[in-house]
Amino acid sequence: MPQELNPAAFDYILPVPLHIKRLREREFNQALLLAKYIARYYKRPVMTYNLCRRYYQQAQAQLKQKQRMINLKGAFEIQYPHKLQRKSVLLIDDVYTTGATVRECAKVLLRSGAERVEVLTLARTEELPPCQ
Secondary structure (H helix, E strand, O other): OOOOOOHHHOOEEEEOOOOHHHHHHHOOOHHHHHHHHHHHHHOOOEOOOOEEEOOOOOOOOOOOHHHHHHHHOOOEEEOOHHHHOOOEEEEEEEEEOOOHHHHHHHHHHHHOOOOEEEEEEEEEOOOOOOOO
């Protein structure tokens, strides 16, 4: 059952970032589009410059949970930790599959001084058994 979440109660709304190379391939960041829409509706600031991908990595779509966690270890960094001190953050992603991406992002945000991190995604997938 989804928790009730009030985006207006957060100091910042942060989209899960794409690496610049992936952004050039796609030409847009779905999480950023969602974050901007939510921020506009709830009149909250979007912080797009602070949480960054450190390196380009293999796409997550075909990886299992353990492989995703390994793939994402150390993938994110905070540029300006002082901006997060004692702040509440709503982290936005487009799809939640295993939670590896948002878990790694949240870990970095909390280590950098964020007081609270909650996650909002547009969709959630299930790992289904292969077709017979």
